[in-house]
Amino acid sequence: MSARTTGGVFRAFLRRDFREAASYKLSFVSSVAGILLSSATFYFVAKLVPRGAPALDPFGGDYFSFAVVGVAFAGLLGMFQEGLSAVVRGAQLSGTLEALLVTPVPVPAILFGSSLYSLLFQLVRTALHLAVAAALFGLLLGRINVAGVLAVGVLTVLCFLSVGVLSASFILVYKMGNPFSWVLGTVSGLLGGVVFPVSLLPPWIRWISRLLPVTYSLDGMRKSLLASAPFTAIVPDIVALAVFVAVLLPLSLIAFRLAVRKAKRDGTLSHF
Amino acid sequence: MNASPAILAESLVKRYPVFRGFRELARHPFDRRTLTALDGLDLRVERGRVFCLLGPNGAGKTTLIKILATLVLPDGGRALVGGHDVACEAGPAKRAVGYAVGEERSFYWRLSGRQNLEFFAALYGLRGAGRDRRIGEVLELAGLGDAAGLRFNTYSTGMKQMLAFARALLADASILLVDEPTRSLDPLAADRIRTFLCGELAGRQGKTVLWATHDLGEAADHADDIAVISRGRIRLQGPAEALARGGRAALREAYERAVAETETTP
Numbered sequence: 001m002s003a004r005t006t007g008g009v010f011r012a013f014l015r016r017d018f019r020e021a022a023s024y025k026l027s028f029v030s031s032v033a034g035i036l037l038s039s040a041t042f043y044f045v046a047k048l049v050p051r052g053a054p055a056l057d058p059f060g061g062d063y064f065s066f067a068v069v070g071v072a073f074a075g076l077l078g079m080f081q082e083g084l085s086a087v088v089r090g091a092q093l094s095g096t097l098e099a100l101l102v103t104p105v106p107v108p109a110i111l112f113g114s115s116l117y118s119l120l121f122q123l124v125r126t127a128l129h130l131a132v133a134a135a136l137f138g139l140l141l142g143r144i145n146v147a148g149v150l151a152v153g154v155l156t157v158l159c160f161l162s163v164g165v166l167s168a169s170f171i172l173v174y175k176m177g178n179p180f181s182w183v184l185g186t187v188s189g190l191l192g193g194v195v196f197p198v199s200l201l202p203p204w205i206r207w208i209s210r211l212l213p214v215t216y217s218l219d220g221m222r223k224s225l226l227a228s229a230p231f232t233a234i235v236p237d238i239v240a241l242a243v244f245v246a247v248l249l250p251l252s253l254i255a256f257r258l259a260v261r262k263a264k265r266d267g268t269l270s271h272f
Numbered sequence: 273m274n275a276s277p278a279i280l281a282e283s284l285v286k287r288y289p290v291f292r293g294f295r296e297l298a299r300h301p302f303d304r305r306t307l308t309a310l311d312g313l314d315l316r317v318e319r320g321r322v323f324c325l326l327g328p329n330g331a332g333k334t335t336l337i338k339i340l341a342t343l344v345l346p347d348g349g350r351a352l353v354g355g356h357d358v359a360c361e362a363g364p365a366k367r368a369v370g371y372a373v374g375e376e377r378s379f380y381w382r383l384s385g386r387q388n389l390e391f392f393a394a395l396y397g398l399r400g401a402g403r404d405r406r407i408g409e410v411l412e413l414a415g416l417g418d419a420a421g422l423r424f425n426t427y428s429t430g431m432k433q434m435l436a437f438a439r440a441l442l443a444d445a446s447i448l449l450v451d452e453p454t455r456s457l458d459p460l461a462a463d464r465i466r467t468f469l470c471g472e473l474a475g476r477q478g479k480t481v482l483w484a485t486h487d488l489g490e491a492a493d494h495a496d497d498i499a500v501i502s503r504g505r506i507r508l509q510g511p512a513e514a515l516a517r518g519g520r521a522a523l524r525e526a527y528e529r530a531v532a533e534t535e536t537t538p
Contacts, residue, residue, distance in 0.1 A: 006395050007535070008394050008396055008397070009395060011394070012391050012395065013391075015391070016380065017385065019382075019383055020380060020382050020383065023382040024382075073423045091311075095375050095376075095378050096378055096379070098343060098378060099373050099378035099379070100395070101342075101343060102343065102366060102373075103392065103395035103396060104366045104367055104395070104397070109452025112472070261345070264343065264344055264345040265344075265345045266288065266289055267286070267288050267309075267335070267338070267344045269343055
């Protein structure tokens, strides 16, 4: 496909999903209400945590800011991680997958195009989350390290999209029971440092958090946004994320190609 | 007849893996049981013909159509549409066929008919004024010009089927694959679709239509050629005027004979 055609295809997916989303009038309102409730919850929980607690030192010292950044970005990472498989599953259930697959658009472009709106919407939602937390609840942003945010952001997107492609491959073949989603979603929530610092975990379990990409993404993002950290302080997170990307990206592309082939071979591409 | 057929299948084989329960998997983890859907099927469909594929449930009709639409990969033999091998030239093969998925769930219910077509037209690479013109043409052809702005979920079953044809025609492919398009339609709506397929698409536009159906009368009255598929092979094939020379009853007799023979032979 040429770049122009690809652009047209992605625009069509965005327009389709915007039109569908706009037909559900209350969806956006409930999404904003969720942001407000989440921010308010952590605002009051933060009153229990004294400012300057040692475990929060590397991240600026304020628990509310720590938690809001964790929750806002965990939502975004979750969407990157599960958005693609959710798209495949949704198209299998709604019955549109076959109609998409008989078009000349390559399967990876269908997959990415179908999830583009959700990914962009979640990106806007994350920015809105931070803006609401700053405007209404006093989120304390430091001197933002733009290079750090960009480096951690790009590697995080690649890393979590790779996990998303692995999940989508699994869903194409096995339809349900996606282990990537369970392991990374559930375990990351507990051990990835979303609402409390990883340093509080007992040493015997802390090593598991070192195997989760979310740990490095949140660590790097918080240091860049909250702690005015120099770029050198974020390099270990960037290296770790780069290693994850180097392993997961090619693996996910190979897995996806094999999954499409197997589903076509078994005749189960559109089964659910 | 043209030497290069619209559709050609040679020794086509498709076996599906059979689902096994946990107990069975534990007992024989390395066994691989399969169900044969196509068993060395040969088929030739000439250009510009309305070709009806008859057969009992589970005979292999839908599997054949899905292979031709590149949704399922064959395990053996080969299939060509418009001269392109569906297994190794999927891109050009997809451009050669329009697959009229009868499944009403294959549309976006909260979008209008026109919005659905705008989306699919973009996937076929249509843009700008050319896209809008083509959408207008196929909507008019399908008789949905006045209903184009209505949400898909307000369409009747017949309108949904016509929109499926409109979508299949967007790219102006020369071959149309249709799987039981008159299923669950009232007699008048079914007649409109038959007339549309034979009169408009095959008659006026010269398209090749491969039409899977259970309805012997439909095949006798509208097809140029008929084939009977049973247990994964073509058991009977010929021009409709020869097979249905004695009317629907003659075709029914030939059909029953062809299907019955396969039930007694392996």
